[in-house]
Amino acid sequence: MNTEVADWIEVDESRYNQIKRRYSGIDSRSVLIEMSLSPYDVPSLVRGDYDEESKKFVIDFKYIDSEDTTDMTLDDHVTAFVGSGSGRIYSLLIDTMALGASSVSLKIVEEAVHQDAEKALNKMALDGAAYILSSGTSSRHRKQKNNSKNYSVLQEIVRDYWPDLKQDLRTAR
Numbered sequence: 001m002n003t004e005v006a007d008w009i010e011v012d013e014s015r016y017n018q019i020k021r022r023y024s025g026i027d028s029r030s031v032l033i034e035m036s037l038s039p040y041d042v043p044s045l046v047r048g049d050y051d052e053e054s055k056k057f058v059i060d061f062k063y064i065d066s067e068d069t070t071d072m073t074l075d076d077h078v079t080a081f082v083g084s085g086s087g088r089i090y091s092l093l094i095d096t097m098a099l100g101a102s103s104v105s106l107k108i109v110e111e112a113v114h115q116d117a118e119k120a121l122n123k124m125a126l127d128g129a130a131y132i133l134s135s136g137t138s139s140r141h142r143k144q145k146n147n148s149k150n151y152s153v154l155q156e157i158v159r160d161y162w163p164d165l166k167q168d169l170r171t172a173r
Contacts (some may be wrong), residue, residue, distance in 0.1 A: 003144075004164070005047075005049055006047045006048060006049040006167070007047065007119070008045040008046070008047045008062065009045065009046050009047055009161055009164050009165070010044065010045060011042070011043055011044055011045060011157055011161070013039065013042045013043075013044060013047055015130070015160075016037070016153045016156055016157065017036055017037045017039065017042050017153075018034045018036070019034050019035070020034070020035045020036065021033070021034050025075075028117055032064050037066060037095065037149055037150075037153065039056035040063060040064050040065065040088075041063075041086075041147065041149055041150045041153065041156070042063075042150075042151075042153055043061035043062055043063050043154070043157065044063065044064065045062035046059065046060065046061055046062070046064060046157055046158075046161055046165065047060050047165070048060075048164070048165030048166060048167070050096075054093075055095065055096055055097040056093045056094060056095050056096060057093075057094045057096055057113050057122075058093050058094075058127060059091065059092045059094075059117060059158060059165060060091050061088075061089060061090055061091070061154060061157075063088060063090075066090075067083045067084060067085050067086060068083075068084045068085075069071060069081040069082060069083055069084060069090050069091075070082055070084050074120045074123060074124070075116075075120065075123075076095075076098060077094060077095035077098035077116065078092060078093070078094050078095070078116050078117070078119075078120040079092075079093045079095075080092050080120065080124070081087065081093075083147075086150075087146050087150065088147050088150045089124070089147075089150065089151065089154055090119070092117055092120060092121075094113050094116050094117060096113065110166050111139070111162040113166070114158070114162055114166070117158050118155060118158065118159070121151050121152075121154050121155040121158065122151075122155060124146075125148045125151040125152045
């Protein structure tokens with residue numbers, strides 16, 4: 001049984017927070033505009049951990065600061081914990097039992113978990129102003145603050161750090 005919590009992996013924040021430059025127009029009066037993400041929207045740490053009790057693979061993100069979170073059901077087997085004020089994703093929980101993880105090979109499970117994380121983050125990035133069903137005690141829809149830039153960055157981080165994140169999934173089997 002896996003009782004240890006996975007170690008945090010340091011994220012190279014500069015890799016995901018590139019300054020983008022463009023001119024406001026094409027004539028001589030155009031202004032150079034520089035844009036970058038807030039350092040508060042790029043996590044500094046990430047980890048992947050398999051929770052034996054719930055049979056869920058959890059991807060956690062740690063930021064400069066923290067806040068209260070709200071759980072949101074993204075699909076049948078992916079739940080996100082999202083910052084109540086910022087809309088940042090703090091955790092993704094992927095139900096490995098719903099994937100049939102006990103009856104398929106590890107490679108297929110790893111691929112399915114990775115695809116589910118990618119799909120969930122992509123949905124959140126594209127679904128900007130959509131109402132998302134809360135998985136709390138109430139079954140009504142509510143407006144959740146959107147932070148699509150954060151979701152896009154997390155997609156890249158999960159993709160880039162997946163070889164390290166999935167290690168705990170391997171030890172759980």
